[in-house]
Amino acid sequence: MNDAALIHATITFVKQQLADAEGGHDWFHIQRVYNNALHIAETEPCNFTVVKLGALLHDIADSKFHNGDETVGPRMARKFLESNNVDKDIIEHVIAIIENISFKGGNTERSFSSKELEIVQDADRLDALGAIGIARAFNYGGFKNRALHDPNIAPNLNMSKEEYKKSTAPTLNHFYEKLLLLKNRMNTQTGKKIAEGRHIYMEGFLAQFYAEWDGEL
Ligand code: ADP
Ligand code: NI
Structure with missing residues (x-):
């Protein structure tokens, strides 16, 4: 199967798998x-096929929706790629991306690194x-x-x-526990630049949220 046909088949597979997914x-x-x-890939030397497949398959079975099981997604992706006779090296790389893309809090070491993972991770974080x-x-x-917000429950x-x-x-705690931390965790220059703009936008949202919460008119 050529590259375009493989990407097309992957899109069809992912759409079908995620038909009932949370919004x-x-x-x-x-x-x-x-x-x-x-x-982002336009600005980085990388393997485009790996980036495309990694992006398309990265949430094929998010552990949040599978009782915390982190093995379902990689297994499903592997089966799909093998059934389409994708090169072994590409399969291993895409699986490594799926296994390592997720935000795991501050102190978790990543076991795998590649430019393609950095790109897909930035794309997901954006x-x-x-x-x-x-x-x-x-x-x-x-x-x-x-709850939307509870002033008595501090972010952890x-x-x-x-x-x-x-x-x-x-939900508001999630901004402090994760979303506002992402800007400083971006891997690529392009990702960092876009993240900075979006970060400022979220800070504006939070300021307005608190003003309205406190009854400002
Ligand atoms: P990752 O896939 O990088 O691990 P998540 O799956 O945690 O990231 O987050 C994916 C999306 O779900 C993000 O938009 C994130 O804000 C949202 N999300 C995850 N956990 C929470 C949470 N506890 N409260 C609100 N939104 C959340
Ligand atoms: Ni995602």
Whole structure:
């Protein structure tokens, strides 16, 4: 199968897999990450096929929606790629991206690194920032029946990976626990620049949120 046909088949597979996904992790999230990744990839020497497949398959079975099981996504992606006779080296690289892309709190060491992982990770992080990032956070919070904000529950900046996953904190805390930290964790220059703009936008949102919360008219 040539590259274009493989990407086309992957898009069809991902759309089908994510048909019932939560709004922030649906096909349109994948489409945005794919577009972000292609944009960043223009400015970095990298393997485009790996970047494209990594972006398309990175959330094929997010552990958040599979009882915390982190092996479902990589397994599903491997099966798909093998059934399409993709080169072994490419399969291993794409699987490594899926296994290592996720934000795991501050102190977790990454076991794998590559330019292609850096690009797809930046592309995914950009979609957690800005207007879309705000929309996704509140959508996820609603999906989990979380409060919007509770001034009596302070953000926890020292959560372990397990605590982070189990957290039932109000959605606004997620901005301090994750979203506002992403700007300084970007891998590529292009990603960093876009993240800075989206970060400032979120700070403006938070200032307005607190003003309205406090009854300012
Ligand atoms: P990653 O895939 O990088 O691990 P997540 O899956 O945690 O990132 O986040 C994906 C999206 O879901 C982001 O837009 C993020 O803001 C949102 N999200 C994840 N956890 C929470 C949470 N506890 N509260 C609100 N939004 C969340
Ligand atoms: Ni994602």
